[in-house]
Amino acid sequence: MQCPTCPEGTVVAFCRNCGKGVCPTCRRDAGGVVHCAECAEQIVEASVQTDEVAGAAAASVPPPPRPAAATRPSRAARMAAPDAPHPLLAGVLGVVPGLGAVYNGQYVKGLVHVVMFGLLLTIASEEFRGLEGFFIPVIALFVLYMPIEAYRTAKALRRGEPVDEMSGLLATLFRPSDASPAAGVALIALGVFLLLISLDVVDLRDLLPGWPVLVVGYGVYRLYCSLRPLPPRAVESKPTEVHGASEEVSL
Amino acid sequence: MSSTAANVAAVPTLLIALGTLFLLDYRLGAHFSKTWPAVLILAGLLRLMGWGRR
Numbered sequence: 001m002q003c004p005t006c007p008e009g010t011v012v013a014f015c016r017n018c019g020k021g022v023c024p025t026c027r028r029d030a031g032g033v034v035h036c037a038e039c040a041e042q043i044v045e046a047s048v049q050t051d052e053v054a055g056a057a058a059a060s061v062p063p064p065p066r067p068a069a070a071t072r073p074s075r076a077a078r079m080a081a082p083d084a085p086h087p088l089l090a091g092v093l094g095v096v097p098g099l100g101a102v103y104n105g106q107y108v109k110g111l112v113h114v115v116m117f118g119l120l121l122t123i124a125s126e127e128f129r130g131l132e133g134f135f136i137p138v139i140a141l142f143v144l145y146m147p148i149e150a151y152r153t154a155k156a157l158r159r160g161e162p163v164d165e166m167s168g169l170l171a172t173l174f175r176p177s178d179a180s181p182a183a184g185v186a187l188i189a190l191g192v193f194l195l196l197i198s199l200d201v202v203d204l205r206d207l208l209p210g211w212p213v214l215v216v217g218y219g220v221y222r223l224y225c226s227l228r229p230l231p232p233r234a235v236e237s238k239p240t241e242v243h244g245a246s247e248e249v250s251l
Numbered sequence: 252m253s254s255t256a257a258n259v260a261a262v263p264t265l266l267i268a269l270g271t272l273f274l275l276d277y278r279l280g281a282h283f284s285k286t287w288p289a290v291l292i293l294a295g296l297l298r299l300m301g302w303g304r305r
Contacts, residue, residue: 010259123284187295194288 005037015039029162033105084157091151095143100150104157113146182221261294261302268293 003009009023015036022028028040035043085104094100097117101110120142124135156163196202268290275281294302 119287123287181299184295184298187298188292189295191288191291191293191295194291195286198285198288 017043029164084160085154087151087154087158090154091147094147094150097146100146101153104150104153104163106153106163117142117146261297264297265290265293 003011003023003026004020005026006023009025011021012024013022013027013034014020015022016033017035017039020036022034022036026037028035028037090100090103093103098110098114101107101113120135120139124139153163272281272283272286272289275286276283
């Protein structure tokens with residue numbers, strides 16, 4: 001769909017205020033909510049007016065001393081915090097698939113949770129074909145993950161931190177990455193493996209004795225990654241990656 | 252396929268695949284509980300074609 005503002009832009013989201021489609025250029029995120037440029041401008045103007053009124057009222061009162069290390073939250077943060085969802089309620093609602101995410105305003109994530117939970121139940125509703133040890137923990141973990149994720153998201157919203165539509169584990173799994181084909185190859189291999197089992201082409205009990213091959217294969221992959229020369233950009237930013245976001249460095 | 256095109260096409264493609272698998276379940280008796288790993292394979296192919304890349 002073409003962006004109504006930019007002729008060459010493609011619509012990637014819709015403004016929560018007016019419903020207009022926005023491309024990445026026109027998109028404005030405020031407190032986890034997507035707005036178009038016009039609506040975001042109006043909201044900022046309204047916030048500035050509110051700040052001026054509050055400032056005039058407080059002009060006669062000396063401001064309390066603030067700690068030097070304290071940082072002033074962004075305007076979006078101050079706007080988002082008062083009506084942010086309650087973390088405990090989000091956690092309780094999160095027990096129901098998708099409801100916690102919907103309560104936090106993450107409608108797409110709520111839909112994804114419902115679909116994933118439904119798919120897991122559909123797959124597990126018939127015979128497990130020897131995959132009980134895989135599906136039962138996955139379903140149990142997913143049921144635990146949803147309320148925890150809803151609680152954490154609500155807490156982040158309450159703190160005024162930016163939260164996008166697909167925050168959490170899903171965003172970690174599908175976060176933008178560089179050109180490493182490992183994730184794609186792993187998905188294909190897992191899919192072929194599970195497809196062969198579900199179509200009774202191979203029996204899981206025959207394959208189980210070969211599980212150490214996976215450990216060896218993963219070890220070879222890690223060795224390859226550690227011996228591979230780093231690209232120049234990665235070398236420059238290596239200290240930051242080690243101390244900050246270490247997800248890509250250590251699995 | 253560029254990464255942008257793959258990002259745009261990924262979710263619709265997965266939805267089409269899911270719908271097709273459920274249709275096969277209802278019409279031809281190929282149970283979804285047997286065919287679902289095809290979605291993983293498709294997701295892996297889309298990932299190789301650029302889905303989720305910068």
